[in-house]
Amino acid sequence: MALKTFQVTENRVQGSYAAITAEGPVSPALPGQFYMLRGDWGADPLLSRPVSILAQDVSSRQIRFLIKVFGEGSRRLASLKPGELLYGTGPFGNTFPVDFLSPEDRVLLVGGGVGMPPIVYLAESTKAMGVSPVVLQGGRTEKDLVLLEELAGLKIDPVLATEDGSRGRKGRVTVLLEEALKDAPRVVYACGPEGMLQAVADVCRGRVACYLSLEAYMACGYGVCLGCVVSVRQEEGGRYRRVCKEGPVFSAEDLTWR
């Protein structure tokens, strides 16, 4: 595929996050899938950045991303202004398995920080299937809670937790998850920082099916650099899987992380 060119139409900054809307050649995609994005800045920073799709509409050619500033590449992406160009390859990766869901199932979506876009996209997609999910969101402080307007737009009232107690329950999102498991959910889907995902996997182990969408450093996004691997339990096919290709969504049971 050729490098796709999108034009930024809106950039809403919230603290260290930027919600970018862009217009361009939007391909059909599924929750969990991502683009490798860059701006028109030549060879430094060299690599594109993996960024999950927050929302998209093929017919109006609109796509939305949430960028969190980590380093130079994400800082530049987050500061793109309306009218500026965004270049990308994608969509890449797999999606959350949802085929087995039926409308009466209870479904838990757990997210934090820059892991929220796939969660919001998944919430939109399960609602379209007639399944209303419960969304749990955790963050260090109130400032780390993101995409609340987008969730409200989907008529979802998320259950919130902050480590400093500035909003919602005081503590980590796993406190909310422990309580929510009492309602016997069919499945838990989660996306967020690795520490959060490991904690979610620990809580769910042996109790409920759990699928995690991972973040990783990656150079290519389409399976050739082998830079983004994660360690898995299966013996067959080696101990590593590519987050970009076999993932980013994995069954929590399959991961050994290192």
Next chain:
Amino acid sequence: MAVEMSVKIGAVRLSNPVLLASGCCGYGLDMESHLDLNAVGGVCLKGLSMSGSEGNPPPRICETPAGMLNSIGLQNVGVPEFRRTYAPKLRKYRTAFIANFYGHTVEEYVAAARALDEEPVVAALEMNISCPNIRQGGISFGTDPRSVHEVTAACRRVCGKPLWVKLSPNVTDITVTARAAQDAGADALTCINTLPGMAIDVERRTFKINTKTGGLSGPALRPVAVRMVYQVAQAVKIPVVGIGGISKASDALEFLLAGAQAVQVGTALFTNPQAPLDILEGIEDYCSRHGFGAAGDLSGAVEDDRSPRRGPVCS
């Protein structure tokens, strides 16, 4: 007038001088949906060993100024599995597949060379000599001219197909290892492999990649690579294939003018899998503008004369 884009690397005829670099395009199959493999002159497959390798634990890569470090650990499925599962799916392509391979002993190199030489889909072999020689205290084959000669000669004996040797830049004088490979029967030289580097995360006080050191690739490497291609091309009679940070046509042209007969595009594929198409178009356009009837004529066409001028060679 149409520009003749095909080039010959020894006995191998390539439809054009732009190849995909080993380690940056898998076994070709992960590229299929992103780039027409028949559009490039050749595809250098991910480095194979007889027994395969799971590769190194993550983190395996990190970005550096205009470059990146990688320590993938030569992850590969092994020659037998490659032949069983991957090679049959490559038969439908006309492009030249170059099988990159390595070992940790001369015997391992020879075994891989022999098995890949028998594989019909393989047009030529490319030997990665930047691996540690476990019989010589882990010193890389590619840094010792005697080891280069020994492993090249040993593989040459079992190999009917053209044998390219991919030189390590981690040497005092690359012309010495280049000549050693030539003298041992190499058919072509690929210049250069990645340069060992290191990056430290100062806030976390850790190394950015798991193995501490990794191979530097990308534009940061390019001036070093162009210099080495020039030196090697002056020193040997066999063809040189240039590689190191090529992402656009002018980069590729630097290597060709410095003396390479063809180039490989690696890291640039990560951000743009179709970068080779732009590069090819740019080379063809350059040939037209500068009066070169064939891409092969570009090789070594750099001149010492720095007087201001130079308009098109043709009038």
